[in-house]
Each structure stands twice: as C-alpha cells, then as structure tokens.
Amino acid sequence: xxxxxxxxxxxxxxxxxxxxxxxxxxxxxxxxxxxxxxxxxxxxxxxxxxxxxxxxxxxxxxxxxxxxxxxxxxxxxxxxxxxxxxxxxxxxxxxxxxxxxxxxxxxxxxxxxxxxxxxxxxxxxxxxxxxxxxxxxxxxxxxxxxxxxxxxxxxxxxxxxxxxxxxxxxxxxxxxxxxxxxxxxxxxxxxxxxxxxxxxxxxxxxxxxxxxxxxxxxxxxxxxxx
Ligand SMILES: C[S@@+](CC[C@H](N)C(=O)[O-])C[C@H]1O[C@@H](n2cnc3c(N)ncnc32)[C@H](O)[C@@H]1O
Numbered sequence: 647x648x649x650x651x652x653x654x655x656x657x658x659x660x661x662x663x664x665x666x667x668x669x670x671x672x673x674x675x676x677x678x679x680x681x682x683x684x685x686x687x688x689x690x691x692x693x694x695x696x697x698x699x700x701x702x703x704x705x706x707x708x709x710x711x712x713x714x715x716x717x718x719x720x721x722x723x724x725x726x727x728x729x730x731x732x733x734x735x736x737x738x739x740x741x742x743x744x745x746x747x748x749x750x751x752x753x754x755x756x757x758x759x760x761x762x763x764x765x766x767x768x769x770x771x772x773x774x775x776x777x778x779x780x781x782x783x784x785x786x787x788x789x790x791x792x793x794x795x796x797x798x799x800x801x802x803x804x805x806x807x808x809x810x811x812x813x814x815x816x817x818x819x820x821x822x823x824x825x826x827x828x829x830x831x832x833x834x835x836x837x838x839x840x841x842x843x844x845x846x847x848x849x850x851x852x853x854x855x856x857x858x859x860x861x862x863x864x865x866x867x868x869x870x871x872x
Contacts, residue, residue, distance in 0.1 A: 692752060695779065701796045703731050703756060709838035710820050711738050714792050716833060717818045717842040718744055723789025726750060728780040728803075733760025733773070735792050740773045744790060750778040785810040794820035801825050807845070815845040 692700045706714070714735055718725065719742055727735045730749025737760075740747040751757050760775040776783075781802075785791065788811060795803065804824050807817055819841045823829065829841040 695752065695781075699781065699799055699802070701729060701799060703753065704794075705731055706735055706794050706820055707838050709834055710794070710840060711735055713833040713838060713840035714818050714820060715739065715742050715744075717831060717840060718790045718792070718816065721790050721816060723815075724748065724787055725790035725792070726783075726785070726788045727792040727794075728783075729793065729795055730760060730775060731756050731794075733763050733775055735794075736760070736773055736775065737764055737767060737769060739790075739792070740769055741767070745772075747773050749773070749775045750780045750783050751775060752777065752779055781806065786812060788812075789815050791815065791817045792820070793817065795822070797822045797825075811845045813845060817843045817845070819843070 711734055715738055718739065721744065725736075725739045725744040725747045727733075727739070727747075727749045730736050730751040733749050733751075733756075736747045736749035749757075749760055751760065754777055757775050757777045761770070764770050764773045764775070785807065791807065791811065793803065800819070800822060804826060807824075811817070817824070817827075821837055821839060823832075823841040824843060827843045830844050831842040833840050833842075
C-alpha cells in the first residue's frame with residue numbers, strides 16, 4: 647500500500663475490511679446452514695440414541711446392494727435391513743423375492759423417502775419401512791439381516807445378533823466386517839465389500855460359523871473366503 651493520498655489509503659483499508667467481513671459472514675452463514683440441516687434432517691432421528699451409537703446416513707453403493715442380494719438370494723424367511731436409510735436394500739431385496747422385507751430406520755425423513763421410492767416402484771403395500779431404533783427391535787424372527795453401520799457400533803451389534811437371531815439366520819455386513827465373527831463368504835472389493843455370516847446354533851447362544859467356507863453361498867459369483 648503505497649498511496650500518498652491518505653483518503654485513497656483509507657478507502658482501500660475500508661474495502662479490505664469489507665472483504666474480511668463478507669468472508670466472516672459467509673463462514674457464519676454456511677455454519678448456520680449446516681447446523682439447521684443437522685438439526686432438522688439428522689437430529690430428529692438420533693435424539694434418543696446415545697452419541698456413541700449414532701451412525702450417519704451413507705447410502706450403499708449399487709455394487710454393495712448387488713453383493714448383499716447375491717449373499718441372501720433364495721433364502722426363506724423375513725429379511726431386515728437394520729438402519730435402512732432410503733430403503734434401497736429393502737426394496738431390492740423385495741424385488742428379488744426376499745419376502746417379507748422390512749427396513750428399520752430412525753430418521754423420519756429417510757423413512758419417508760424410502761416409502762416414496764417404494765411407491766414409485768409400485769411396491770408401496772408390499773415393503774415395510776418402520777421408524778424404529780434398531781437397538782430396540784427384536785430380531786428373533788429374522789432370518790436374513792443386512793447391516794451397513796459404523797465399525798464403532800459393530801461389537802455391540804454382534805452381541806445383539808448373537809443373543810436374538812434364530813439358528814440358520816444369515817447376517818450380511820456391508821463395507822465393515824463384524825469384528826469377531828468368522829465370515830462364510832466375502833464379496834466385492836474396497837467400499838463395495840460385503841461379508842456374510844451364518845448363525846449355526848439357535849436360541850440365545852447362537853454362534854457365527856467358526857470356519858469360513860464359500861460352499862454355503864450357492865451360485866455366488868466372485869465369492870472369496872475371508
Ligand atoms: C450407513 S447408513 C446405511 C443405509 C442403508 N442401510 C444402505 O445401505 O443404503 C446407516 C443408517 O442407519 C441409520 N441408523 C443409525 N442408527 C440407527 C438406529 N439406532 N436405529 C435405526 N436406524 C439407525 C442411519 O440413520 C442411517 O440411515
């Protein structure tokens with residue numbers, strides 16, 4: 647700033663201050679927008695869930711959905727997606743014959759969106775999306791369970807699955823494996839990876855298979871043992 651004229655220097659200073667003020671306003675504005683989005687769209691679902699159990703919404707990739715279906719296709723009994731998001735896995739499961747297919751989701755906006763997708767697909771009366779806390783629903787009648795949750799909650803989920811799932815149930819976990827169970831099959835790579843686990847002994851002490859084997863996944867393409 648080499649102006650000899652003090653008036654000019656002053657106006658340049660004012661302009662710079664204005665620029666900084668505008669930047670500050672923009673930052674505050676976007677912070678506020680993010681807060682409003684969080685408070686309106688995400689928080690309603692999580693109000694009663696402890697912070698350590700809160701898992702944000704990320705939709706499964708197309709490949710991930712395909713792998714989930716490959717690992718469950720043809721299996722009888724109730725299929726559930728725990729934390730069903732916009733319902734894509736439940737809808738795809740229903741379409742490939744896994745019925746009944748049920749999604750449990752805390753976020754009411756996502757439950758609404760899932761129902762809208764089902765309605766647009768002509769499956770409104772057939773698939774079921776319930777606004778429920780996955781930690782509170784009983785899994786005793788579930789034979790096929792899909793999860794795509796954060797690694798931090800998976801140890802607790804293992805306990806719940808083990809305590810509640812009936813013998814013969816299968817669990818498929820997207821993107822992150824269950825921490826201590828042994829998979830019977832693994833499909834896909836990287837972010838699309840899905841692990842399958844079978845519950846062999848029923849009742850409250852149901853166990854995941856101790857030995858991995860791809861043989862229990864009939865016709866699963868590109869299946870690879872963990
Ligand atoms: C990573 S997203 C997966 C969404 C969907 N399963 C998919 O694969 O596209 C996890 C979902 O779980 C939901 N969620 C997290 N905690 C939950 C809880 N306690 N009960 C029900 N849903 C929950 C989140 O709102 C989010 O939609």
